[in-house]
Amino acid sequence: xxxxxxxxxxxxxxxxxxxxxxxxxxxxxxxxxxxxxxxxxxxxxxxxxxxxxxxxxxxxxxxxxxxxxxxxxxxxxxxxxxxxxxxxxxxxxxxxxxxxxxxxxxxxxxxxxxxxxxxxxxxxxxxxxxxxxxxxxxxxxxxxxxxxxxxxxxxxxxxxxxxxxxxxxxxxxxxxxxxxxxxxxxxxxxxxxxxxxxxxxxxxxxxxxxxxxxxxxxxxxxxxxxxxxxxxxxxxxxxxxxxxxxxxxxxxxxxxxxxxxxxxxxxxxxxxxxxxxxxxxxxxxxxxxxxxxxxxxxxxxxxxxxxxxxxxxxxxxxxxxxxxxxxxxxxxxxxxxxxxxxxxxxxxxxxxxxxxxxxxxxxxxxxxxxxxxxxxxxxxxxxxxxxxxxxxxxxxxxxxxxxxxxxxxxxxxxxxxxxxxxxxxxxxxxxxxxxxxxxxxxxxxxxxxxxxxxxxxxxxxxxxxxxxxxx
Amino acid sequence: xxxxxxxxxxxxxxxxxxxxxxxxxxxxxxxxxxxxxxxxxxxxxxxxxxxxxxxxxxxxxxxxxxxxxxxxxxxxxxxxxxxxxxxxxxxxxxxxxxxxxxxxxxxxxxxxxxxxxxxxxxxxxxxxxxxxxxxxxxxxxxxxxxxxxxxxxxxxxxxxxxxxxxxxxxxxxxxxxxxxxxxxxxxxxxxxxxxxxxxxxxxxxxxxxxxxxxxxxxxxxxxxxxxxxxxxxxxxxxxxxxxxxxxxxxxxxxxxxxxxxxxxxxxxxxxxxxxxxxxxxxxxxxxxxxxxxxxxxxxxxxxxxxxxxxxxxxxxxxxxxxxxxxxxxxxxxxxxxxxxxxxxxxxxxxxxxxxxxxxxxxxxxxxxxxxxxxxxxxxxxxxxxxxxxxxxxxxxxxxxxxxxxxxxxxxxxxxxxxxxxxxxxxxxxxxxxxxxxxxxxxxxxxxxxxxxxxxxxxxxxxxxxxxxxxxxxxxxxxxxxxxxxxxxxxxxxxxxxxxxxxxxxxxxxxxxxxxxxxx
Numbered sequence: 005x006x007x008x009x010x011x012x013x014x015x016x017x018x019x020x021x022x023x024x025x026x027x028x029x030x031x032x033x034x035x036x037x038x039x040x041x042x043x044x045x046x047x048x049x050x051x052x053x054x055x056x057x058x059x060x061x062x063x064x065x066x067x068x069x070x071x072x073x074x075x076x077x078x079x080x081x082x083x084x085x086x087x088x089x090x091x092x093x094x095x096x097x098x099x100x101x102x103x104x105x106x107x108x109x110x111x112x113x114x115x116x117x118x119x120x121x122x123x124x125x126x127x128x129x130x131x132x133x134x135x136x137x138x139x140x141x142x143x144x145x146x147x148x149x150x151x152x153x154x155x156x157x158x159x160x161x162x163x164x165x166x167x168x169x170x171x172x173x174x175x176x177x178x179x180x181x182x183x184x185x186x187x188x189x190x191x192x193x194x195x196x197x198x199x200x201x202x203x204x205x206x207x208x209x210x211x212x213x214x215x216x217x218x219x220x221x222x223x224x225x226x227x228x229x230x231x232x233x234x235x236x237x238x239x240x241x242x243x244x245x246x247x248x249x250x251x252x253x254x255x256x257x258x259x260x261x262x263x264x265x266x267x268x269x270x271x272x273x274x275x276x277x278x279x280x281x282x283x284x285x286x287x288x289x290x291x292x293x294x295x296x297x298x299x300x301x302x303x304x305x306x307x308x309x310x311x312x313x314x315x316x317x318x319x320x321x322x323x324x325x326x327x328x329x330x331x332x333x334x335x336x337x338x339x340x341x342x343x344x345x346x347x348x349x350x351x352x353x354x355x356x357x358x359x360x361x362x363x364x365x366x367x368x369x370x371x372x373x374x375x376x377x378x379x380x381x382x383x384x385x386x387x388x389x390x391x392x393x394x395x396x397x398x399x400x401x402x403x404x405x406x407x408x409x410x411x412x413x414x415x416x417x418x419x420x421x422x423x424x425x426x427x428x429x430x431x432x433x434x435x436x437x438x439x440x441x442x443x444x445x446x447x448x449x450x451x452x453x454x455x456x457x458x459x460x461x462x463x464x465x466x467x468x469x470x471x472x473x474x475x
Numbered sequence: 476x477x478x479x480x481x482x483x484x485x486x487x488x489x490x491x492x493x494x495x496x497x498x499x500x501x502x503x504x505x506x507x508x509x510x511x512x513x514x515x516x517x518x519x520x521x522x523x524x525x526x527x528x529x530x531x532x533x534x535x536x537x538x539x540x541x542x543x544x545x546x547x548x549x550x551x552x553x554x555x556x557x558x559x560x561x562x563x564x565x566x567x568x569x570x571x572x573x574x575x576x577x578x579x580x581x582x583x584x585x586x587x588x589x590x591x592x593x594x595x596x597x598x599x600x601x602x603x604x605x606x607x608x609x610x611x612x613x614x615x616x617x618x619x620x621x622x623x624x625x626x627x628x629x630x631x632x633x634x635x636x637x638x639x640x641x642x643x644x645x646x647x648x649x650x651x652x653x654x655x656x657x658x659x660x661x662x663x664x665x666x667x668x669x670x671x672x673x674x675x676x677x678x679x680x681x682x683x684x685x686x687x688x689x690x691x692x693x694x695x696x697x698x699x700x701x702x703x704x705x706x707x708x709x710x711x712x713x714x715x716x717x718x719x720x721x722x723x724x725x726x727x728x729x730x731x732x733x734x735x736x737x738x739x740x741x742x743x744x745x746x747x748x749x750x751x752x753x754x755x756x757x758x759x760x761x762x763x764x765x766x767x768x769x770x771x772x773x774x775x776x777x778x779x780x781x782x783x784x785x786x787x788x789x790x791x792x793x794x795x796x797x798x799x800x801x802x803x804x805x806x807x808x809x810x811x812x813x814x815x816x817x818x819x820x821x822x823x824x825x826x827x828x829x830x831x832x833x834x835x836x837x838x839x840x841x842x843x844x845x846x847x848x849x850x851x852x853x854x855x856x857x858x859x860x861x862x863x864x865x866x867x868x869x870x871x872x873x874x875x876x877x878x879x880x881x882x883x884x885x886x887x888x889x890x891x892x893x894x895x896x897x898x899x900x901x902x903x904x905x906x907x908x909x910x911x912x913x914x915x916x917x918x919x920x921x922x923x924x925x926x927x928x929x930x931x932x933x934x935x936x937x938x939x940x941x942x943x944x945x946x947x948x949x950x951x952x953x954x955x956x957x958x959x960x961x962x963x964x965x966x967x968x969x970x971x972x973x974x975x976x977x978x979x980x981x982x983x984x985x986x987x988x989x990x991x992x993x994x
Contacts, residue, residue: 013843015578015771017932018850027857027933031876039852040751042720042876047752053620058840061582068834072591074606079594081603088821089597095509097546101553103588109562109579111774112571112911117490117904119965120559121776127498130984134539139986143777146632147821157677180817184643184795188655188679224533233530260526262535285607286597286822287779297986299977308777311980312497312987315967321497322969326980332673334915337682342673344635345767348777352553359498359549360508363538369511374525379518398528422600430598449512456518 014061078283078427082455086402086446087227087430088148088175088275089283092256093369093450095360098280102353115324122323125348126310128355132292135255135358135366136272137263139297142307144290144351148275149178151291152221152252153185155271156192157341158293158304159219159248166190169212171204171222173197173230174252176435182221195220199438202230202394202404204238213245219271223252224264228444229377229402230394231261239268255279255292255354257400259366260374271295276350280357290350303330306341369449373401376456377447381405383460384445387467393442401448405429408440410467418443420466426459485945486938488907489963491558498552499984502542508549540985559965561909563774567935569858570903570910572880572924573668573716575744575768580838583771583831592830597822601808607826608806611799614783614833621844622742622762623755624785628794629766630824634743635670637763637782638710641739642678643816644761644786644793645708648737651793651814658707658735664693666715666882669914671741680707686918691719691872698727702734712741713757716914716924718855718877728758737761737790743782745769746928747852747879750845754785761786770832781828795819850929851879854936858927861940865947867891871919880926882919889921894950894957896921901968902949902960906942 012020018027028036040048059067078091085091101107107121115122129141145151156168168186170179172194183192196208204222213220220242224232232238239249250271251264256278264272272294281288295301302309311326332339361369381403384390389411393404407414418428429445436442447456514525526534544552568576587593595604615627631637642661649655661675662683672682683701688694693711709731714720721727728738740754740762746769754762766772767780774780786794795818796811808823839847859881862868867888870881885896896912903910913922927936949956961967973979981987 013839013846015580015838016843016846016850016929018854018929019846023933024850024853027853031853031856031860036849036853039849039856039876040747040878042722042878043752044722044725047725047756049750049753049756053750053841053844055617055620055841055844056837058843059837061838064834064838065582065586067837068586068610068830069589071606071609072586072589074609075591075595076599076603077590077594078596079590083596085596085598087598091594091596093512097509097550097553100550101557103584104554104557105564106557106560106562107776108584108773109564110560110776111563111568111574111576112777113561113909114900114904115969116901116961116964116966117561117909118559119490120556123495123497123559124553124556125776127984129982130497130499131541133983133985134541137539139989140982146636146778149818149821177818177821181819181821184817184819185639185677188646189677231529231533233533236532258535258539260529260535262533263539266536267532282593283596284593285595285604285826287825287827289821290779297982302977302980302982309982311974311982312984313973313981314970316970317967320494320966322966324969324971324974326974326982329975332669336669336684336915337672337676339669339673341677342635342639342670344670345633345765345774345778345780347632347775347779349775350779352776355498356549356553358541359544359552360546361511361541362506362508362543363541364507364543365509365511366541367535367538368513371525372512372514374528375514375518375522376525378522378525378528382522398530418600422603427596427599427603453515453517 081425081427082458083427084429084445084447084459085427087444089286089289090278090446090448091283091450092278092448094280094282095357097360098353098356101356102349107349107352115322122310124352124355126312126323128351129310131355131358133294135258136294137265138272138294140302141292141294142305142309144276144292144347145307146346147289147291148252148273149181151273151293152178153182154306154341155250155273155293156182156186156190156219156221158271159250160190161304162300163218163248165216165218167193167216168218169193169195169220171195171197173202173226173228174223175227201397202228203232203234203397206234206237209238210241213241213247215245217245217247219248219250221250221252225254225257225400228404229399231398231400235264235267243268257370260370276354279354281350281353288350290347303327304340306331306343308343372449376449376451377401377403380447380456380459383456384463387464389467390463393439402444402446404432404442405445406442410470412467412470414441414443417466421462424462426462484941486906488905490904490965492965493555493559495552495555497984499542501544501548501552504543506543506545508544508546566908567931567939568909569925569927569931569939570908572911572926573744575746575926575928577771577928578930579771579773580835583834586834587827587830592826601806605806608799610830610833612801612806614829615799617836618764618783618785621749622785623753624762625788626791626794626798627783627785628798629781629783629829630795630818630820631782631784632820632825633778633780634763634765634782635674636819637784638670639674639677640784640795640816640819641761642675642680644790645737646678647793647814647816648790649707658705660705661707662698662701662709664711664715665918666717667712667741668743671710691717693721693727695723695726698730702730706731706734706736708737708739710739710741714878717872717882718880719873720878724757743768747848749848750841751848760790766828766832771835772828772831779825781825847929854927854929854931855879855881858925858936865944866951867947880924882913882922882924884919885921885923888947888950892950892954894954896923898957898960899946902946902957903942904961905963908939908942
């Protein structure tokens, strides 16, 4: 081999000069620049882009690893942030499956070449259906917020009405997504929560339900951690005006909490991230939607829905798209909303997770989370000046801590917690200014008793030190 | 020993066929797949049973009917299903035109599995995530250079979501000028992605769809006729699905701007244009790139992904927030003002994709990116030249060169043999190759769209061409082979009649058990 020859870029084989020249010749060209003749000179970039020079694989690895090393992460720190993205146990088999080259690089294959992709997603739909106790589940959408927004738009089309009520306790960022997605076709109005319990204010709900109401959307457990036990009454009120009851749910709670279909929900939605996805700086989110198997509902899904069918050969399971003609793939702007690339790989992963956990695992994980979150809350509330915002309401994995009496801001407490290797709960003071200094803490099955004790003693020392200084 | 003869022209492939049951059939009472973390005695002692406090109305009465399966069986089941999936890693995936199925560098897949990314919480203090914020920032800078736009967000998590964000920005812009109600139309073209029209409709717009002129170009006269004081915006790809570059694009954007509309550019696929021409010079106010197409992030069976959305300065205030910036000493997340459309996806989009695309750009540099565009177009024109030699195939519209893809037609083959493009889809599976027809509606009869990208060698392209040639010959001589395909796949043809019948469709296993009867 000559030392002087020009090699191709590893990712672009036909940059090898002799191949490139042969191909150019084959199509009757003499120069590579002729390929872009169709583009007028006035639109051409007549300089080399100002970007860093290419790195080889090892240089790239060192460069990226050095950048990533600047991050501090939840495997080295103790993390109590939740608020829509939660640190849960991820079984190794989940990672093994979702890192399979075939699944990572598949896309839009037919049921014949991608039988496995279709079957995995059908199984995911089926496993989620058992968890939420409904007969139809979609191929996942972007995240919980998108699932809720689409559920609301589905309700708008089913009822022919344009007002949707949502609970005030919905995450303000999620509400932004819902509002943007629904505007201007639907109007979003809020239903207040009881400031003492964090539960839906039924009087306010009743007052706001009217003939033009398409749906009421609430969550259980909600953003603020609260378990809403008035679900049946809420759905009854909603159904009394022929509106649709939509419930958002954290699926990891459903081993111990009643699924929303059992208290009147017509559409159930939520996020799959707790079911086997790492946090990934928020890149693990995926939304699900579930309904009864009624044509009125099924035909309003914008999503892919995979169904099981016979093939021409007895004994084979086949899979395909159910009611494809609903979708924007088939009908462009006349389809139901829009469909495209969403979060299919996380659907497959959630299916793996549910297969591994089974009914006992889901019950155990729910039980463990509740024990640990209660233990943490009890420990923290034993610290002078720290209390629960909703004292008498049962919570699942998240709870609102009220720090007002410590006379410290949540920002200050979190700053000092970070110094001792702890990510404190989400600061709620700007989203809920009426509550002053409150924070949303998240405790899951991954926290050890020592982690929780360490949190309590760190908060205790921050708060007490402050009180001593003041004395 | 006699040398083994290997002179067959098409690959003698057979897809994995595991005859796998549906996962519920693997259920054996008492088996466990994994034991989740439990509670220490100290905690249990202190709080007792965790679920005891659940109000009775909210306590689950019946356990979910999930299967109980040992871990090895779960792993084996899903590994088998993965083998029954033909990822782009395993085939010459030039048959999914418009989607830029390129090589996915393994180093990038390795890098995203760092706990320094996987275990980051999106609400961590910015000071504790300087590394990932730097990557967002630097990818933003690179995208600005590649497009000429002034600011990017990576929040949209697909091309469709980027289009939704763009339609939302169009509305917010006109609302801010008091023209939101008056400007209620968005103009697009029939050879653009269906999501352009669909997302604009989600935002309440009336859609005007332009059809091409006889050479396949978007028709400027039709645009002029469609433009009015009701025009909110114009969204288009260039090249469109045909691979034909509209050299008059600047006239199009000028016409729309004169009427007060916003021009937004679907650059989901910009693979033929990197370093050659940019959105800015063509007169666009916004554009987006699919990182899972042009920028080498994988498609993941259909997401998660990223539609990187860039805008000119005048539209920056409408972008969803927060945006990443450098304050002179550190990277910060800056909340947007009240003019912003708010958010389109939770948190900061899909960080893994952002990292992959940053790594890909760094592994190519400016010259490498331009090579991508050149070789993608070279490969396409080589393929185009060869496909037109196959009996029964044609490429409607202008005869000259195309950019990165071509929409072809089998009309002649179908007329002469009865074999359709759908039949060919199934037959291509038999050679371990993916082939896709096209987006609906089929303006080009019996369509197929091929996009070879820069990733495939000449021999790869020749293999694909050989398979199509072989199928064309079959169509003319033994059409039943094509019509009855697949023959070498995991399964045979679906009997699909139940998929559109509410009484028969089965979207879950429990519905299947309810709606079918054992013989």
